[in-house]
Amino acid sequence: MVLAFVLAGASPLEAYLKLGFAQDPDQVLRWGGGPIRYFVGDRDLPGVSGEAFRQAVGRAFASWEAVPTATATFTEVGFTGLSPLSEDGVTTVGFEDVFDFDDRVLAVTSLLTRTGSGEIIEADIAFNAAVAWSTDGQSGFDVEAIALHEIGHLLGLGHSAIGETELRPTGGRRVIASGTAMFPIAFSSGSIEGRRLHADDRAGVSDLYPTPEFQQATGSISGRVQKGGASVVGAHVVAFNMQTETLVGNFSIGSEGRFVVAGLPPGPYLLRVEPLDDADPDSFFQDSDTVDVDFRVGFASQIVTVRAGADAVADLEVVSK
Amino acid sequence: MTRGGRSRVVAAVVLGAGLAASAPPAAGQGRLEIGVGVGAISGYQIGGAEATLTANTGSGGGEFTLFSIESELETAIALDLRLGWRLSRIFAVEAGLGYATPNVATQVTGDVEAGSRSFDTALSQWIIDGSVVVHLTALEAVDGRLRPFLVGGLGYLRQLDDGSVLVASGRAAHAGGGVKYALWNPADSWIQRVGVRAELRLLIRNDGFDLEDRRRTSVTGHASVFLAVF
Numbered sequence: 001m002v003l004a005f006v007l008a009g010a011s012p013l014e015a016y017l018k019l020g021f022a023q024d025p026d027q028v029l030r031w032g033g034g035p036i037r038y039f040v041g042d043r044d045l046p047g048v049s050g051e052a053f054r055q056a057v058g059r060a061f062a063s064w065e066a067v068p069t070a071t072a073t074f075t076e077v078g079f080t081g082l083s084p085l086s087e088d089g090v091t092t093v094g095f096e097d098v099f100d101f102d103d104r105v106l107a108v109t110s111l112l113t114r115t116g117s118g119e120i121i122e123a124d125i126a127f128n129a130a131v132a133w134s135t136d137g138q139s140g141f142d143v144e145a146i147a148l149h150e151i152g153h154l155l156g157l158g159h160s161a162i163g164e165t166e167l168r169p170t171g172g173r174r175v176i177a178s179g180t181a182m183f184p185i186a187f188s189s190g191s192i193e194g195r196r197l198h199a200d201d202r203a204g205v206s207d208l209y210p211t212p213e214f215q216q217a218t219g220s221i222s223g224r225v226q227k228g229g230a231s232v233v234g235a236h237v238v239a240f241n242m243q244t245e246t247l248v249g250n251f252s253i254g255s256e257g258r259f260v261v262a263g264l265p266p267g268p269y270l271l272r273v274e275p276l277d278d279a280d281p282d283s284f285f286q287d288s289d290t291v292d293v294d295f296r297v298g299f300a301s302q303i304v305t306v307r308a309g310a311d312a313v314a315d316l317e318v319v320s321k
Numbered sequence: 322m323t324r325g326g327r328s329r330v331v332a333a334v335v336l337g338a339g340l341a342a343s344a345p346p347a348a349g350q351g352r353l354e355i356g357v358g359v360g361a362i363s364g365y366q367i368g369g370a371e372a373t374l375t376a377n378t379g380s381g382g383g384e385f386t387l388f389s390i391e392s393e394l395e396t397a398i399a400l401d402l403r404l405g406w407r408l409s410r411i412f413a414v415e416a417g418l419g420y421a422t423p424n425v426a427t428q429v430t431g432d433v434e435a436g437s438r439s440f441d442t443a444l445s446q447w448i449i450d451g452s453v454v455v456h457l458t459a460l461e462a463v464d465g466r467l468r469p470f471l472v473g474g475l476g477y478l479r480q481l482d483d484g485s486v487l488v489a490s491g492r493a494a495h496a497g498g499g500v501k502y503a504l505w506n507p508a509d510s511w512i513q514r515v516g517v518r519a520e521l522r523l524l525i526r527n528d529g530f531d532l533e534d535r536r537r538t539s540v541t542g543h544a545s546v547f548l549a550v551f
């Protein structure tokens with residue numbers, strides 16, 4: 001058995017780092033059946049006791065488990081004194097002192113997968129112990145919100161780009177607003193806005209771990225993004241449900257600039273396409289130098305109707321900035 | 322679907338004919354009336370929607386609007402096929418099939434990264450309905466050639482996109498009135514009357530394509546030719 005360790009999502013103080021999804025579009029990273037068993041680190045940090053940490057992490061797992069159209073379930077085994085990043089066949093969520101990543105990293109998820117099948121067999125989430133944390137919405141980064149994001153990676157999800165940011169004068173980016181727990185940049189310290197899953201997150205986890213009802217009840221929109229006849233890679237395509245006002249996104253990938261936005265309940269959708277300029281493209285793609293960000297925000301030329309169990313085709317034409 | 326709908330209409334009319342066979346005949350009026358017409362169906366707003374994100378406000382839970390949309394189902398030409406069965410001199414029942422291709426005009430405004438824009442989506446709209454027609458015999462004029470009537474009933478609405486994908490379906494109630502004018506009234510033919518008909522209806526929709534799931538009202542106006550037989 002050959003195993004691969006994939007670094008799957010770290011969180012710089014404001015920005016989460018790259019994760020390990022879509023290295024190979026044909027290989028989906030996913031757990032096998034049964035509940036995902038995890039241990040919780042028993043360390044007490046200033047302002048966050050081991051017990052408060054355990055509860056916050058438990059709430060984040062429960063949020064993912066509560067998605068009615070996904071089958072992923074979790075079982076907390078108990079506390080552990082082991083380091084989360086040790087490769088020990090045990091899935092652990094806990095604080096870590098030595099952070100080899102950017103010093104602005106909040107947390108990191110690593111996945112141990114079976115090469116070939118993409119089956120995840122171990123995942124560890126390490127929270128940077130040097131960061132100020134909070135579990136009660138006071139000053140400090142919110143453990144539950146960051147855990148919610150990292151558990152998305154633990155499940156095999158990549159980053160989503162539904163969010164708006166602005167550049168900070170001092171460098172880096174600040175989130176103005178976000179519509180997904182999987183946005184690569186975290187809400188500010190003291191914010192608990194990130195504790196909630198959005199339609200995009202629910203579609204993502206349901207796509208990976210679908211209930212039979214989900215597969216029957218939802219459809220998709222696919223197509224190509226083009227600019228003057230040439231394929232656009234890395235365009236962020238968001239499907240807006242005109243009746244439920246939810247947003248679900250994905251990217252155009254491959255040499256043909258193809259996209260698929262899946263897990264959409266039937267209904268009328270508006271497609272919006274934007275360049276990947278609210279975060280570093282390499283927080284979304286391993287091969288980020290092919291990402292084209294030189295085009296204006298655009299919309300599909302008409303409403304796209306999604307049917308249950310069917311794919312609706314809609315091509316998008318964009319123009320240079 | 323359309324073909325299925327059409328055959329249901331015919332079945333309803335045949336059934337109606339069977340039930341009404343024992344009703345007293347309306348001599349010289351023609352029991353079965355077939356009409357084909359053209360008209361317009363007025364447009365109406367189908368509501369708006371907002372694409373919002375969660376604002377990074379700390380603990381306030383505020384919203385950030387990415388963009389807003391407003392949509393309108395625009396006024397369209399409508400075709401109309403009607404089969405009526407006269408139960409008495411005053412009352413008749415009717416089944417109708419209406420077809421229109423209204424445009425959905427959608428306006429996108431307030432996009433944080435793009436200017437306002439609008440785009441059009443064509444819908445095919447079918448309405449199958451059943452009505453009760455009350456002829457206002459007391460108001461007949463021009464030697465009985467001009468005959469006003471009131472009409473009311475219920476219908477079923479289907480709206481499809483240009484790929485024939487069902488966008489919405491729903492119920493629609495209607496009420497209105499109009500006049501029929503007999504152009505030709507042969508005395509000894511199986512054709513009893515040939516005439517023209519003009520009518521206005523208020524159409525109240527409970528479902529159908531709508532961004533806010535609200536009841537919407539529109540007006541339809543039709544002019545048609547009819548043939549009454551038997």
Ligand SMILES: [Zn+2]
Pocket residue numbers: 008009010011016017018019149153159183184
């Ligand atoms: Zn991440």
